[in-house]
Amino acid sequence: MSLADPEIRDLKAAATSHRGDRVFNRIITVAAFTALAVLAGIAVFLGLQTIPAFQSQGLSFITTTAWDINTDPPTAGIWGMLYGSVLLAVIGLVIAIPASLLLSIFTVFLAPRKLAAGLTNLIDLMAAIPSVILGLWAFYILNPTAEEWQRLLNQYLGWIPIFQNASGNFLGTPFIAGFVLAIMMIPIITSVSREVLARTPPELINASESLGSSLWTMLRYVALPYGRGGIVGGIMLGLGRALGETIAVFFVLKIVFEVNWYQIIESGGGSVATLIVSRFGEVSGEFELSLLLAAGFFLFVLTLVVNVIANLIVARTGRLQK
Amino acid sequence: MSIAESKGVDTIQTPAVTDSSPTTDREIEMSTQDVSVWFGKRKVLEGVSIDFPKRSVTALIGPSGCGKSTFIRTLNRLHELIPGAALAGSVMYEGKDIYDRDVDPVQIRLKIGMVFQKPNPFPSMTIRGNVLAGLKLSGMKRSNHDDIVEETLRAAGLWNEVKDRLGAAAGELSGGQAQRLVIARALAVQPHVLLMDEPCSALDPASTLKIEETIRDLSKDVTIIIVTHNMQQAVRVSDRTAFFLAAENEPGHVVEQGLTTEIFGNPQDQRTLDYVNGRFG
Amino acid sequence: MTTTFDPSALPQLQQQRIERPWRRKPPIFTWSVVLATLIPLAIVGWIYWSTDIPGAIVMTVIYLPLQLIASGVAAFATRGRRGILDSVIIVNAIGATLFTLIVLLSVIGSLIARGITAISAHFIYQNNVYVSPSTPLEYGGIGHAILGTVIIVGISMLIAVPIGVATAIYITEVRGRAVPYVRFFVQAMAGVPSVVAGLFILTIIVATGAFQQGAFAGGLAYAILMLPTVARTAEEVLKLVPEDLRTGALALGSTRARTVLRVVLPAARTGIITAIILGVARVIGETAPLLLAAGSADATVVNPFGGPIAAIPTYIFNNVALPYPDAVARAWASALVLIVLVSILFVLARVIGRGRLSSK
Numbered sequence: 024m025s026l027a028d029p030e031i032r033d034l035k036a037a038a039t040s041h042r043g044d045r046v047f048n049r050i051i052t053v054a055a056f057t058a059l060a061v062l063a064g065i066a067v068f069l070g071l072q073t074i075p076a077f078q079s080q081g082l083s084f085i086t087t088t089a090w091d092i093n094t095d096p097p098t099a100g101i102w103g104m105l106y107g108s109v110l111l112a113v114i115g116l117v118i119a120i121p122a123s124l125l126l127s128i129f130t131v132f133l134a135p136r137k138l139a140a141g142l143t144n145l146i147d148l149m150a151a152i153p154s155v156i157l158g159l160w161a162f163y164i165l166n167p168t169a170e171e172w173q174r175l176l177n178q179y180l181g182w183i184p185i186f187q188n189a190s191g192n193f194l195g196t197p198f199i200a201g202f203v204l205a206i207m208m209i210p211i212i213t214s215v216s217r218e219v220l221a222r223t224p225p226e227l228i229n230a231s232e233s234l235g236s237s238l239w240t241m242l243r244y245v246a247l248p249y250g251r252g253g254i255v256g257g258i259m260l261g262l263g264r265a266l267g268e269t270i271a272v273f274f275v276l277k278i279v280f281e282v283n284w285y286q287i288i289e290s291g292g293g294s295v296a297t298l299i300v301s302r303f304g305e306v307s308g309e310f311e312l313s314l315l316l317a318a319g320f321f322l323f324v325l326t327l328v329v330n331v332i333a334n335l336i337v338a339r340t341g342r343l344q345k
Numbered sequence: 346m347s348i349a350e351s352k353g354v355d356t357i358q359t360p361a362v363t364d365s366s367p368t369t370d371r372e373i374e375m376s377t378q379d380v381s382v383w384f385g386k387r388k389v390l391e392g393v394s395i396d397f398p399k400r401s402v403t404a405l406i407g408p409s410g411c412g413k414s415t416f417i418r419t420l421n422r423l424h425e426l427i428p429g430a431a432l433a434g435s436v437m438y439e440g441k442d443i444y445d446r447d448v449d450p451v452q453i454r455l456k457i458g459m460v461f462q463k464p465n466p467f468p469s470m471t472i473r474g475n476v477l478a479g480l481k482l483s484g485m486k487r488s489n490h491d492d493i494v495e496e497t498l499r500a501a502g503l504w505n506e507v508k509d510r511l512g513a514a515a516g517e518l519s520g521g522q523a524q525r526l527v528i529a530r531a532l533a534v535q536p537h538v539l540l541m542d543e544p545c546s547a548l549d550p551a552s553t554l555k556i557e558e559t560i561r562d563l564s565k566d567v568t569i570i571i572v573t574h575n576m577q578q579a580v581r582v583s584d585r586t587a588f589f590l591a592a593e594n595e596p597g598h599v600v601e602q603g604l605t606t607e608i609f610g611n612p613q614d615q616r617t618l619d620y621v622n623g624r625f626g
Numbered sequence: 627m628t629t630t631f632d633p634s635a636l637p638q639l640q641q642q643r644i645e646r647p648w649r650r651k652p653p654i655f656t657w658s659v660v661l662a663t664l665i666p667l668a669i670v671g672w673i674y675w676s677t678d679i680p681g682a683i684v685m686t687v688i689y690l691p692l693q694l695i696a697s698g699v700a701a702f703a704t705r706g707r708r709g710i711l712d713s714v715i716i717v718n719a720i721g722a723t724l725f726t727l728i729v730l731l732s733v734i735g736s737l738i739a740r741g742i743t744a745i746s747a748h749f750i751y752q753n754n755v756y757v758s759p760s761t762p763l764e765y766g767g768i769g770h771a772i773l774g775t776v777i778i779v780g781i782s783m784l785i786a787v788p789i790g791v792a793t794a795i796y797i798t799e800v801r802g803r804a805v806p807y808v809r810f811f812v813q814a815m816a817g818v819p820s821v822v823a824g825l826f827i828l829t830i831i832v833a834t835g836a837f838q839q840g841a842f843a844g845g846l847a848y849a850i851l852m853l854p855t856v857a858r859t860a861e862e863v864l865k866l867v868p869e870d871l872r873t874g875a876l877a878l879g880s881t882r883a884r885t886v887l888r889v890v891l892p893a894a895r896t897g898i899i900t901a902i903i904l905g906v907a908r909v910i911g912e913t914a915p916l917l918l919a920a921g922s923a924d925a926t927v928v929n930p931f932g933g934p935i936a937a938i939p940t941y942i943f944n945n946v947a948l949p950y951p952d953a954v955a956r957a958w959a960s961a962l963v964l965i966v967l968v969s970i971l972f973v974l975a976r977v978i979g980r981g982r983l984s985s986k
Contacts, residue, residue: 047883051800054792058811058857061850065822068829125715125722133719136428142723144976149730151968153911155939156961159946160733163740163954172682179683206729213726226465230527232423233459234534235451235483239711244481248469260817267819269914270939274946296821300914312832319825323818330817334810383644425648433645444647449705484708 065323072316079310085321088293090280090302092311099311101318103282107197107293108325111272112265114201114287115208120258122205123212128242130213131220143217150210158274161203166275169199173288185285192290195277200292203271208261215257219250219340252340259333267326269296295322371398374568375420375457375538380434381596382415382424389415391596393434395587397538402560402569404579404605407589408620412597413572414462416589417540420570421457422450438538455483458536462543464523466515466530473511475526479534493533501529502559521552528559532567539563541571545578557582576621580609588617658700666692693717734965741962744955750963754924754936759945759953768960770926771941774841778920778937779906781845781930782852787902789849790856791891794901797857798864799872799886809861816854823850824918831919841930844920844937848909856905863897864890900979907971911964913939938964 076084080099087100126146130139173193180186223246231241247254272294278301279291299315299322306312375397382390390412397403405413418424419432422443435442443453466475476494480487487493494511498504503525507518518526524544531539541560545553553575560569560582573579579586586608591597601608601617612618670689674681679688697717701709749767757766793812797805827847830836837843867890875885891898916922921934922944938960945957 041881041883043884044882047881047886048800048802051792051796052802052804054789055796055800055802055804055808056811057789058793058808058815058853061826061853062811062815062818065818065826068826068833069822072829121718122722122725125719126726128715129719129723133716134723145727145730148969148972149726151907151972152733153913153939153964153968155911155913155942156737156965157733159942159957159961160736162946164732164736171680175680175683209726224465226461226463227467229423229426229459229461230465230467230530231478231482232426233421233454233461234479234530235455235485237451237482237484237705237708237712239708239715240482240484242715244470244478245467248467251469263817267817267821269819269821270943296819296914299821299825300917303918316825316829319822323822326817326819326822327814331810331814333817334813422648425646431644431646433643446647446650447652450648451705451708 062327066320069316069320069323072313073320075310075313076317084314084317088280088282092307092314097310099314101295101298101321103280104278104293104295104298104318105321105325106282106284108266108295108322110197110283110285110287110292111201111204111276111294112262114197115204115265116258116262118202118205119208119212119261123209123216123257123261124254126209126213127217127220130217132238132242132246146210146213146217149206150214154207154268154271157203157206158271161199161271162274165199165203166194169196169202170194173198177288185287187286188289190290193288195275195290195292196288197276197283197292198287200272200276200294201287203275204265204268207268207271208265211261211264212254212257215260215337216250216254219253219257220246222253223249250340252336256333256337256340259329259336263326263329263333266329267296267322269294269300272297273300295319295325371401373397374399374401375436375438377416377420378435378437380416380419380432380436382412382419383429383431384427385429388596389591391598393589393599395599395602397568397570398585399568400564400566401584402564402571402582403585403587404583405570405572405587405589406574406576406579406620407597408591409574410597411589411591413589414542416597417459417542417570417572420538420540421454421459423454423459425450451483455479455485455534456536457538457540458531458534459540460524460527460531460542460544463547464520464527466518466523466526468514468516470515471512472507472515472518472526475515476529476533478530483534485534487533497529497532498526500532500559500563501525502555502562503529519552521548521555524548524552524556525559528556528563532563536567538568538570541569543572543574546574553578576609576623580605588612588614588620590616590620652704655704658703662693662696662700666696690721737958737962737965740955740958742959744952744959745962749956749959753926754941757924759948759950761952763952763955766956768936768938768941768956768963770923771936771938771960772963773926773928774920774923774935774937775910775939777841777928777930777935778844778848778916779910781842782848782909783902783906785845785849786852786856786905790853790901790905791860791898793853793857794860794864795886797861799882799890812854812857815850816858818850819914820847820851820912821914821918823847824915826850827915827919837931839919839921839934840932841920841927841935844916844935845930847915847919848912851909851912851915852905855908856901859901859904860894860898863894863901866897867893896978900975903971903975903978907968907975910967910971911939913943916940917943938967 076099079097083100085100085105086102088103089098089100091098130142134142170193173188173196176186177188181188227245227249228241231245236245276294276297277291278293278298283289283292295318299319302311302315306315373396376395378394380390380393381388393416395403405417407413415424420436424430424432432444436444438453438457441448467478470478473494476497477490479485495504498507503522506522515523515526545556548556557578560571563569571582583605585603586605587602588600588608589597590600601612601614608617609621612621666689669692670684673679673688674684694714694717697713698710701713744763750772751769752767753770754766754768793808796802796808824847827843831838831843871889871893872885875889876882880889916937917940920937920940922940923934923936927933927935942957942960942964945953948954
């Protein structure tokens with residue numbers, strides 16, 4: 024067997040040997056890397072702004088909670104805001120995950136076809152509602168209702184720590200902000216989980232039906248395990264959106280510079296994104312601006328990590344499902 | 346009938362083709378009477394009446410699009426899950442119409458199991474989990490899961506190949522193995538009837554042979570109804586055969602039915618003769 | 627020969643009626659459903675009207691559990707033990723759907739009810755120069771903000787559409803070695819919070835001083851948000867272009883570039899338009915990037931580099947929480963205008979998208 028290896032010819036190069044094609048390819052390739060350039064740009068430009076923040080505050084910029092810029096020396100720490108962002112997102116998820124899952128189960132497995140199509144359109148439209156409009160609605164329509172509900176929660180379930188409220192003020196609470204975030208997340212999570220549930224192969228549904236499954240056992244043992252990855256990915260995408268949401272939260276959350284650990288119906292909480300917008304309007308100078316930019320950098324990192332994980336999960340599920 | 350009555354003959358006269366068979370002595374496990382099927386306004390099957398004797402293998406043959414697969418799905422009420430599906434006539438099982446309004450379709454599907462064209466093990470479960478899936482899905486209680494797993498995998502002719510990796514993902518099995526796993530899964534809920542919709546069409550010849558052996562073995566215990574495109578397969582595995590045919594734009598119907606040896610050896614209808622000799626379809 | 631009516635064919639046709647026997651439910655089923663619906667409602671109604679427990683409490687603490695129990699009992703009566711969990715899912719699924727629809731209805735309903743009062747012809751075209759928060763609704767409008775939104779979105783389209791489509795072309799047509807990475811970056815970019823996009827443009831302004839807050843800066847921030855949407859949708863539609871078209875064009879001696887520009891893109895034209903519409907819909911209501919990058923103004927601004935400019939979202943933002951009823955009414959009206967714009971884009975995308983699918 025002394026046959027010489029045939030010379031491997033680079034067909035790829037041959038395919039694009041035309042000069043016009045090479046120019047075209049180069050232009051397209053450069054454009055395709057814009058996304059990377061923007062991400063890198065954000066990381067570098069905002070990342071640089073963390074230098075003054077750390078120089079003046081040290082690590083306490085991200086481990087403490089304070090915002091006294093005009094004192095000497097000024098103190099600033101965004102821990103309460105970072106924690107608050109996560110707390111709001113968790114409240115939102117607690118509402119949005121069951122609602123979205125049940126909604127997509129209803130759309131895919133229970134609703135008649137026409138109703139399902141109508142629901143799909145409505146939920147997609149819901150995803151398109153700008154956050155400033157949700158903020159406006161929440162401020163005037165949701166707030167009074169939510170205030171009443173929280174008062175009742177506190178009255179009857181106040182012995183549970185998370186429903187404590189010492190101030191008697193039931194507006195600007197993490198619960199209301201989390202609820203608004205849930206409304207923003209529901210269409211995102213629903214559209215993803217609806218897709219993956221609808222993609223449950225009919226032969227698997229047939230198989231489980233022929234084995235005498237009920238709706239519950241079919242969901243529990245066939246559809247949900249099959250779509251699990253996609254659903255988790257959808258939840259992470261919703262989470263990414265919730266962490267970065269600014270305007271809707273701005274109208275319903277009272278930003279306080281102390282950590283509200285768990286009292287979700289107590290007035291006052293934190294959110295990095297909202298901090299940025301609420302301080303930006305009355306920013307006292309270049310130093311405070313760079314603090315806000317540094318806060319933005321951490322928000323960027325937080326959402327980037329969540330989104331990358333979400334997309335990896337969704338991509339992996341997509342491959343497994345093929 | 347009036348002639349028979351006047352002569353005092355009180356035995357039920359069966360059609361000539363099914364008359365002389367030994368299998369007619371057997372009890373009838375299930376039968377259909379005048380079953381017609383629609384998808385929306387389109388009628389796809391008309392007036393199908395077939396008896397399925399206990400512990401026999403009945404092959405349903407015919408060209409594509411003649412309604413065989415649709416028919417087999419009416420036998421365990423999977424047909425009704427398709428939007429727009431409709432049906433007339435009756436499907437008798439254990440002396441009762443399975444479409445009676447107080448019949449629970451789930452109980453029917455447990456008694457009348459099904460194996461599909463494409464092997465469809467649950468990918469998120471292990472081999473063992475797949476065998477036991479029917480128990481989980483239907484909420485059926487059976488003790489001694491290990492025995493069930495071994496027993497059904499043996500019955501499906503898969504035990505020796507997988508006994509050392511019952512915990513492996515079902516996705517690792519080859520097509521033929523997956524199909525036998527699916528058969529084991531269907532057997533685990535102890536059905537009386539097993540419907541098989543072209544169980545070998547996605548498999549290679551070697552796997553096909555294995556499945557056919559399995560079918561022959563199983564027919565000692567359960568009644569099997571199998572849709573197949575493969576005429577040799579019908580001859581090899583079945584006791585009885587029903588030949589379906591649909592003219593263009595017309596619903597399918599049964600042209601001829603009876604003992605497999607009769608249908609293939611001495612068909613009464615010219616179209617059956619043409620089909621079993623491979624002249625069309 | 628005339629065709630005659632053949633009566634013998636008739637009885638045969640009518641012999642069997644189309645039936646769906648599985649829809650005939652036994653009486654116990656019907657009664658269970660009726661009772662499981664009526665009994666909880668009756669009890670809850672009685673409690674609500676005979677006591678002074680707040681309606682919200684009645685609904686959540688009494689009605690919901692009661693309905694679950696009633697449905698569970700009904701399911702047990704009709705389908706045995708395994709019916710119970712099914713009924714729990716079904717009741718909750720219907721509940722979740724109703725909840726979501728009520729929220730959606732509340733948002734849309736309040737926008738229409740409260741927004742309509744301030745809507746008038748001059749509200750659409752006048753600007754806000756001589757308007758203070760307490761000025762009555764007879765004066766002023768958001769013409770400047772609508773124009774600002776159009777300019778800013780236009781600028782972002784000029785930037786994001788070519789780059790987004792080019793990115794999609796790289797992924798589906800050029801198919802370079804970096805395709806997985808490019809897709810990864812595009813997806814990561816889709817997750818950038820809008821406020822971060824605004825901050826990024828702001829840092830560029832601060833660092834370079836090349837331009838100031840205004841339409842151009844706002845358009846840049848919008849473009850960051852628009853690009854991933856355009857790229858991802860365009861990628862989907864380019865994938866739908868049949869491979870035959872490409873090989874056919876190449877076989878005729880067309881270069882790859884010409885194939886893409888003259889064959890593939892025209893074939894995907896409506897899909898690309900959908901991608902652009904979705905991109906616009908994604909950004910048109912974004913507020914935070916404009917607060918940071920575009921600022922706000924009362925006068926009509928046309929020059930992209932002419933300093934702070936108004937837009938609908940920022941106009942809403944600035945008027946929401948003011949203690950003047952007329953300012954709040956203006957906010958609602960602008961929100962109504964904005965949601966109408968979004969809905970038009972949404973419907974357009976659906977209609978064009980459907981046209982694309984049906985022409986296949």
